Amino acid sequence: MPRPGQTKSQGERFSDRIAIGVLTRAFPPELVDEVVAACGRTEQRSRLLPARVVVYFVLAMCLFSGQGYEEVARLLTWGLERLGRWERGWRVPTTAAISRARARLGPEPLEVLFARVCRPVAGPDTPGAWFRGWRLVAVDGTTFDVPDSDANAGFFGRPGAARGGAGGAFPQVRVAVLAECGTHAVFAVQAGPLAVHETELARGLFDALGPGMLVLADRGFVGFDRWRETAATGADLVWRVKRDAVLPVVEALPDGSYVSHIVAARDRDRRADPSRVRVVEYTLPGDTTVYRLITTILDHRAAPARELAGLYHERWEVETVLDEIKTHQGGPRLVLRSQHPDGVRQEIWAMFLVHHAIRDLMHQSCVPTGRDPDRVSFTRALRVVRRQVTDQAAFSPQDTRPGTRRHPS
Template sequence: MTILSVRESSFSGPVRLTDRISIGVLTSVIPRDLVEEVIARTQSREQRTRLLPTHVVVYYVIALALFFGESYEEVMRCLVGGLRFLGNWSGSWKVPTTSAISQARARIGEEPLKELFRRVALPVARPGSRGAWFRRYRVMAIDGVIIDVPDTPENNEEFEHTNTGRGRSAFPVVRVVGLGECGTHAIVSAAIGTWSTGERRLTRPLLDDLEPDMLVLADRGFYSYDLWEEALQTGAALVFRVPANMKLPALEIYPDGSYRSVLLHHKIQSSTRKKARRRGDGPHGDPSVLEAAGVPCRVVEYSIDRDNPDEVICLITSILDPGEAPAHELAALYHERWEFELSLKEIEISQLGHSRVLRSKTPEMVRQEIWGILLAHYAIRHLMHDAADTADVDPDRISFIRSLRLIRRQVTGQAEFSP
């Protein structure tokens, strides 16, 4: 491959080393043109020539998630190391100090990384992608993760320490809730908040990214009547686990063992049930009263623990026709939700390492760093899916940590690729 000389370059004026910085193969998922569009949209472009232009800072924040255990300056060396021997840029350039890099990150703030994630992170699975579909539905899941952040005055003012039975946590924490593809492990939407924000509240912004071809799985901590009703309006199919002791009247029992029921808002439950009992003599009174006051659903109940058969898993679904989604298939499908939990573990363990404490000392930089982590994870998973699709294998057969190591090595050898 021919490397462009200074005079052959399409850049106006002398070529700078920073014009050639990218994140290796991940640039195919996060291209320079898109980064420039996002910088323009968020009005983040630098006003004068700088040692660290805005596009370099964006790529650098993503690289922090690839080389999490390395120092600020070492991560920058990883980005430029493969370019040094070329010497085809004008002027002197040296690796910026930690202070200069921190100032550059603070200059661009959170918005460019957040907007870039919104633009880049789209569903990955194609028709026929293994493990990604349930009949006509793209299988998605919602779940959350808690990440430790540095114990600084600024972070303590914005975030909170957890306080469980084991005592107060050593670090303040940030809560991240994401929407992801179960088959590809790609996180396509996320919201960031504090420990006390709650998973349900952080789920609401994710509803804008639901599509009618999606089937969304969620654990029992996510169910509320209001959230269920809002999610239904997106047209997506829903399968949520709810507490086994939740009162769900069996209005009609289907041959597959599931039954038709209705969800009632907690503010009208008691009065509606009393009214139904007055008007009907069935086990739940008059079904028409319940149906008129609530939202219809179908219930699937099952047990998987032979040693404890009394432990019942209770699912509610918006798919009312048993022929479209039989009970035994939904019971098996629900446990695909663990695939998304594995995505979050990949971030916690493989990307962040066992310490799991972010680098950033201020809340805005914490959020910026998290968007960079999510962008890096999405790009890696996108490339893994492409490789699996080409080989016609399930993406689960490909190791995330080995893919991460390969991409790290390739980033440092990026001089082999055109800018």
Template sequence: MTSPRSTTFEGPTVTIQRVAQQCVLTRVFPPELVDAVVAEAGRVERRQRLLPARVVVYYVLAMALFSGSSYEEVMRLLVEGLAWESGWQRAWEVPSKPAIFMARKRLGSEPLQLLFGAACSPLAAAATRGAFYRGLRLMSLDGTCLDVPDTAANDEAFGRPGSSRREGGGAFPQLRLVALSECGTHAITGAALGPYTSSEQELTDQLLGALSPGMLCLADRGFYSFERFQNARRAGAQLLWRVKSNMVLPRERPLPDGSYLSTVYSFSDRHAHRDGAQVRVVEYGIDDPGVPQAEERYRLLCTIEDPDRAPASELAALYSERWELESTLDELKTHQRGPRVVLRSKQPAGIYQEAYGYLCTHYAIRRLMHDAALRADIDPDRLSFTRGLRAARRSTRSHPGFSPPDDRRRPTASDQ
């Protein structure tokens, strides 16, 4: 006799496959939205081309989905199985690499940046497991760097890390990325990009406007400054940020759960104790000999001052959720892009375009996985990102879901 569980429960793999019956890219970024951001960026064509802007946007997304394929092969995979009533496909051949390069150059990076901003918002619903703490949406800030091709233009625009083994610095120039991510779904909902020579802190300042009431934002000790903490606080989100162990935090009012209230000041006002801001401090250690640096003390600044709303023991346990963004960035850099693989573009503008393409495509995969988790009533963390990536690739090849803008004139080779 078959058990009730086996007849009603869909395994994670089956659930992802069922949800991916529509092209993952056009499901999240429908053609109407793509056309809107192209128009907003002023990239609408004045004449019909072999590679219209709409197609090039999807091509950039597909580059991030099929990162191991050549330029021409990415285009073949993208248009595989299409049946366009306009006759565009019947008159169309896979463009050459130079034609694709020129189409990407015409498009620029702004449409992809606008697309990311328009579509990539928090995913978790009330029923999403592991995405909230006492009604607050868990978010996290963190940064990383992406290797870019070693060209003179990229080296000048981005810079590279120092290296004692190589004259002039590390092996590759690098693009710096700071991301704001939803912990429970691994969806990156905000991103700031800049050269390696920029700091994570200044890029973080560009993301604070993405915080909003109803969020609880986690951040490591490298992100704290008085001004940055206050600006994030003014955005309306609750904060749980780690600070350095040598920061002076007088114990002004002990609280029943072991935490205490203190006052923080800007660097210039700390000695005069002028224009300070009250915070709650949670201090704890990890008592586990199996954990490196187990004796290290953690100090967290929290804007939730009432211990009944957020007990110190829960906040200490909650801070580990910040590491979910480490996993998210690993998905982006290692699984989606490929280990030890640099971005493709030889010019800085192409690097920014490609990076936003990676961010958009990662979000589309994570939305697929979130929807599958909701359907199966499981935590999204239980689903394999690699399986989600494979399902997204299959859906793009079998259900592309887009066409070029309708135009009865068939393009010719001179339109390249």
């Protein structure tokens, strides 16, 4: 209840705003059914675990990462059981039954669901999400440990194996992401074997970019072809480059930056077919390191050098995003569950779907007050969402439409 003198909105806590079934809020049953049908996963007969429920189970599995399969099923359906939302004959499936159901579903419905739902979420007034009218986004990569099965090791590979040794303890899947800096919402993901460098995976992210975005990237992503391909989306770029990059001064600008050009490595000597860039060089107080940024924004008045230098630290927001997913949502020393590559892909999409749902909900809770989403604790939001999913699960494990027959498989 609001305190004396407070309006209802002013008296609400963050937990009051987030206290809804986050999985079905973000991914309504009707949409899940549509995606399942589009992927050809609709069942021909009634099952104990129909495809819709398996989608929600996989999402819940990535929300309760430390729990076993059967415990996740109990957590997900406990609120429904308490409220009598299904026939008493329904039982919690075994681990083997859940594994078979996941295999039937495959990774495609989760991938399609991500493409349908996950977008940048910041509004025009979201604090920290914009720079002079550009939506700030950042690209980065990471790896996830996966179970040490022959299938996973053969498909994904393991760290160190390429150097002739036995390799690391676990195979790893490599992932590249695009995230909105102001809200931490991930809106593009690519995953592949460890041998595929994150800069190659990043090429699969470009379709999510467009005019009005400003893409931040670390020096590991810079490459002439990637630069051109990313700039061709219409987005503007601010990328850090290595100190030894050859950047001749073509035109000095009043703010201390200068116009230069970059070329492909194969054309370095001839300087053929160059792309014009603007270069910003700066140092930080107490540090002699010279930082070099290149940008597609050639007009220094539109984005002064000092402001771009101060802006670059926003790139680290994507590092925080990956920490939220791997350390807090997934738990310390996270190893994914799936013994087979298709299950790993399914799990990767689900991990990012759940994170996006939480981050979108956090953003929406901040809209009425204009609060910066970065000021809200992701860990606290995660705890609240976990509690509320068990209390307010919003789907039935069986089709409860009138006249529907229920025959467990």
